[in-house]
Amino acid sequence: MSGKGAQETPKASGRGGAEQRRASGSGAPADRPEKIRNVALVGRSGAGKTMLAEALLVATGVITRMGSILAGSTVSDSDPSEIHQQRSVTLSVLPLVVADVKVNLLDTPGYVDFIGDVRAGLRAADAALFVVSAVDGVDAATTALWEECERIGMPRAVVISRIDHPRADYDAVLAACQNAFGVSVLPLYAPVRAGGAITGLLGVLSGTVSGSRAGAADPAVRPATNVERDEAESARAALIEGIIAESEDESLMERYLGGEDIALETLIADLEVAVARGSLYPVLATSAETGVGLTEVLELLTGAFPSPLERALPTVSDLNGKPAGPLSCDPDGPLVGEVVRTTIDSFLGRVCLVRVFSGTLREDSIVHVGGHGLTDRGHQDHDSDERVTHLQSPLGAILRPVPFAVAGDICALTRLTSAETGDTVSDREAPVLVDAWQMPEPLMPVAVQGAAHSDEDALAKNLGKVAAVDPTLRVERNAETHQLVLWCMGEAHAEVVLDRLRAQGVNVQTVDVITPLRETFTVAVSARGRYVKQSGGHGQYGVCEIEVEPLERGAGFEFVDKIVGGAVPKHYIESVEKGVRAQMQRGVAAGFPLVDIRVTLTGGKTHSVDSSDAAFQAAGALALREAAAVTRVQLLEPVSAVRITVPDAHVGAVMIDLSTRRAHVTGTTSVSGERTEIRAEIPDAELVRYAIELRALTAGSGRFSRSSLRYDPVPGKASSTAVTD
Structure with a gap:
C-alpha cells in the first residue's frame, strides 16, 4: 500500500518512535494525496476524543501543552454554545504531521443530537478511530455509529482511552467492544501492569514492551518477559488467525496450522491491507495523561489507515442532474470539493470547511459554488461563481494561510458569501454537484418568537444564517398556527440553536408548540345565510340555503348545486361556494380549518339591484x-404513522409508554441485531418531545421516524365544541 511502512503498527517491527513522531506545526499543506490521512475521531461524549487529539498534537509538536484547545484558543472559540455547554457540538479539524505524512484528525461531537456533524466528519474522512472509555465502556450510540460505518465500508480501529483511571477496566471494555462490534475486533497490544497500574503496552506480534511519558519523544522499548509473553499468547494467536483469514495468500492458513512460524513482515503487511480495506479492526489502548499508547496510535494512523487514493469517491452530476464522469483523487484533475461544515464568524463571515476530492484548490482562483438545497429545511437550490480570497489550514478555530490544498486534503475557505454545508466547490468552467450525503431527520419541534416586537425582525434576519450552517435544522413557518417552529434533533441541539441566535444579538424565547387541529361536522344539518344591508345608494342583498353533511375522513370538500328554477343565478352560485370555502379556512368553532364535508346549495333569493358577488360570498359564509x-x-x-426501532430489551418499556400516548400499535417486526421495529399510529400532540423521551427510555438506543397519516377525532369532552347564538 502506497505510503505505508511495515508496522504492527510499526512498533512490532522494532522501529523506533523518535523519527516517526517529529512533526511540523506550521500548517504547511501536503503536496501529494498519498501523504495524507483523514481520520474521524468517533465516540460518546466524555470518552476522551478531544483529550486524545490534544495529546497527539502535543506529542507531534503542534501545540505545547494539554488543555490549550479547550482553553479558548481553538475549538471553543468556534462556537459560543460550546463554552456555555462545556462540550463539543461541532466538527473540528486538528491536523498533525508524522514524518512526512499529514494526518487530519476530525474531532466529532459525542452527543447524539449532533449526528449531523458526525456524518459530516465521516464524509470528509477515509477512516474512523472509535474512542471508547475504559471507564464507561460502549454505549448504544457508539454501536449505532459502528454499524453506520459498516454500511459505508469505512475502515475502523478502536482506541480504549483513560486506561490510567482508577475505575478503568480494560479487559471488560475490550470484551464489550468485541461483543458489540464483532469478532474481527482484535487487540494489537496487551497492557503491561505494575502495582495494579498500566505502565506500558506489549506488542502481541513483536513481543516488545513500550512505555511512555506524556510528550516523550522516544518511549523506552524492551523485550517482553516470559510471563508477559505467556499472558498475551491467546491474544497473539487470535490476532494471527484473524490476519491470516483476511490474507490474499491462501497458503498462509495451511502453513500456520501446520506449525510454521509466519514471518513478522508478512503478518504486518497483511494486517495493513486488512485494516485499510475495512475487514479487520485493531484495538489499541492509551492514556492521554501518561502518554502510554500515543506512539502506537500515531503509527496506526500513518501506517495502517488508507490514504485518499485508496478510498472510493462520491459520485457527481452536472447542473442538469446528468451523471458526470467518475472522480479521481488527482491533484491535476478537475477541481471538486465539498463543504462539510459551515460556521459564521463575526469578523470573517462564513468559514467553510472543505474536503477536496479532486484537483487542487488555490488561493485567488474563481470557483463555482453550487448546492442541491433542502427546501423543507430552509435551504434553496443555489449556485454562483466566487473568488477564493482566503485559503486556510484549520487547527480547530485557528486558521493558518496556505497557498493551495490538493486532492485528499481538508482546508477552510473564508468570506464566501453563498456557501452552505453540503455545497460543492468546483471548476467554474465545468461545474458539478457532488451527490448529497443523507441528513438525519429532525423530529423535535420548538416554537420560538422574539421576546419583544422589535426582536422579530432580528429573528427573521439571523435565522437564515443559523439555518445555513446547520442542515439538521428545519425551519417551518406554520401558516395555520402562525408559529415559527424550529425542528431540531433533540433538546441539546435546540439549546445550541438558541445560543447561536442569541450570540447574533437576537432576544429569542420559546413558547408551547400548537398542534394544528381541524374541525368537521358529525351530523347533517340545514341552515340559511342572509346578508342584507342598505345604506343610501346600492345596498347588499344575498340569501342562500344550504345543507351540510359529514363525509368520510380524508374525503375533503364537495360543493353540490341543487338550485331549481334559477332561484340563485349561476354566477352567484360560484360566489356562494367561494364564501363557503373562505369560511372553511377560518373555521366555525375553534378557529381551525373545516374539512370533510359536503355543502349542498338548495335555495336562495336575489335582488335585481342589490345582489352582488360580495353579498353572496358573505351569505355563503354566514350559512356555514x-x-x-x-x-x-x-x-x-x-x-402520524411512526416506526420505532429499539433493542429487544427495551420493547416492553416502549410498549407501556406508547399506551400512555393514545397510540395504536399496528405491528412489530424483528430486525437484525436483536432489535424490534414497532409500527404505531400516534397523535402528533403526543410526539412533541418523543425524541427526548424515547432516548431516555432506551438509554439512547431507540430511533424513530414519522410520516403524516390522517386526522382523527380528539377524544373526551374537548372533542366537541357547541356554538350557540
Missing part, C-alpha cells in the same frame, strides 16, 4: 356559521 351554531362541531387532531 349558522349550520355550526345548531349542531356540534368535532375537533380533529393530526395522527
Whole structure:
C-alpha cells in the first residue's frame, strides 16, 4: 500500500518512535494525496476524543501543552454554545504531521443530537478511530455509529482511552467492544501492569514492551518477559488467525496450522491491507495523561489507515442532474470539493470547511459554488461563481494561510458569501454537484418568537444564517398556527440553536408548540345565510340555503348545486361556494380549518339591484356559521404513522409508554441485531418531545421516524365544541 511502512503498527517491527513522531506545526499543506490521512475521531461524549487529539498534537509538536484547545484558543472559540455547554457540538479539524505524512484528525461531537456533524466528519474522512472509555465502556450510540460505518465500508480501529483511571477496566471494555462490534475486533497490544497500574503496552506480534511519558519523544522499548509473553499468547494467536483469514495468500492458513512460524513482515503487511480495506479492526489502548499508547496510535494512523487514493469517491452530476464522469483523487484533475461544515464568524463571515476530492484548490482562483438545497429545511437550490480570497489550514478555530490544498486534503475557505454545508466547490468552467450525503431527520419541534416586537425582525434576519450552517435544522413557518417552529434533533441541539441566535444579538424565547387541529361536522344539518344591508345608494342583498353533511375522513370538500328554477343565478352560485370555502379556512368553532364535508346549495333569493358577488360570498359564509351554531362541531387532531426501532430489551418499556400516548400499535417486526421495529399510529400532540423521551427510555438506543397519516377525532369532552347564538 502506497505510503505505508511495515508496522504492527510499526512498533512490532522494532522501529523506533523518535523519527516517526517529529512533526511540523506550521500548517504547511501536503503536496501529494498519498501523504495524507483523514481520520474521524468517533465516540460518546466524555470518552476522551478531544483529550486524545490534544495529546497527539502535543506529542507531534503542534501545540505545547494539554488543555490549550479547550482553553479558548481553538475549538471553543468556534462556537459560543460550546463554552456555555462545556462540550463539543461541532466538527473540528486538528491536523498533525508524522514524518512526512499529514494526518487530519476530525474531532466529532459525542452527543447524539449532533449526528449531523458526525456524518459530516465521516464524509470528509477515509477512516474512523472509535474512542471508547475504559471507564464507561460502549454505549448504544457508539454501536449505532459502528454499524453506520459498516454500511459505508469505512475502515475502523478502536482506541480504549483513560486506561490510567482508577475505575478503568480494560479487559471488560475490550470484551464489550468485541461483543458489540464483532469478532474481527482484535487487540494489537496487551497492557503491561505494575502495582495494579498500566505502565506500558506489549506488542502481541513483536513481543516488545513500550512505555511512555506524556510528550516523550522516544518511549523506552524492551523485550517482553516470559510471563508477559505467556499472558498475551491467546491474544497473539487470535490476532494471527484473524490476519491470516483476511490474507490474499491462501497458503498462509495451511502453513500456520501446520506449525510454521509466519514471518513478522508478512503478518504486518497483511494486517495493513486488512485494516485499510475495512475487514479487520485493531484495538489499541492509551492514556492521554501518561502518554502510554500515543506512539502506537500515531503509527496506526500513518501506517495502517488508507490514504485518499485508496478510498472510493462520491459520485457527481452536472447542473442538469446528468451523471458526470467518475472522480479521481488527482491533484491535476478537475477541481471538486465539498463543504462539510459551515460556521459564521463575526469578523470573517462564513468559514467553510472543505474536503477536496479532486484537483487542487488555490488561493485567488474563481470557483463555482453550487448546492442541491433542502427546501423543507430552509435551504434553496443555489449556485454562483466566487473568488477564493482566503485559503486556510484549520487547527480547530485557528486558521493558518496556505497557498493551495490538493486532492485528499481538508482546508477552510473564508468570506464566501453563498456557501452552505453540503455545497460543492468546483471548476467554474465545468461545474458539478457532488451527490448529497443523507441528513438525519429532525423530529423535535420548538416554537420560538422574539421576546419583544422589535426582536422579530432580528429573528427573521439571523435565522437564515443559523439555518445555513446547520442542515439538521428545519425551519417551518406554520401558516395555520402562525408559529415559527424550529425542528431540531433533540433538546441539546435546540439549546445550541438558541445560543447561536442569541450570540447574533437576537432576544429569542420559546413558547408551547400548537398542534394544528381541524374541525368537521358529525351530523347533517340545514341552515340559511342572509346578508342584507342598505345604506343610501346600492345596498347588499344575498340569501342562500344550504345543507351540510359529514363525509368520510380524508374525503375533503364537495360543493353540490341543487338550485331549481334559477332561484340563485349561476354566477352567484360560484360566489356562494367561494364564501363557503373562505369560511372553511377560518373555521366555525375553534378557529381551525373545516374539512370533510359536503355543502349542498338548495335555495336562495336575489335582488335585481342589490345582489352582488360580495353579498353572496358573505351569505355563503354566514350559512356555514349558522349550520355550526345548531349542531356540534368535532375537533380533529393530526395522527402520524411512526416506526420505532429499539433493542429487544427495551420493547416492553416502549410498549407501556406508547399506551400512555393514545397510540395504536399496528405491528412489530424483528430486525437484525436483536432489535424490534414497532409500527404505531400516534397523535402528533403526543410526539412533541418523543425524541427526548424515547432516548431516555432506551438509554439512547431507540430511533424513530414519522410520516403524516390522517386526522382523527380528539377524544373526551374537548372533542366537541357547541356554538350557540
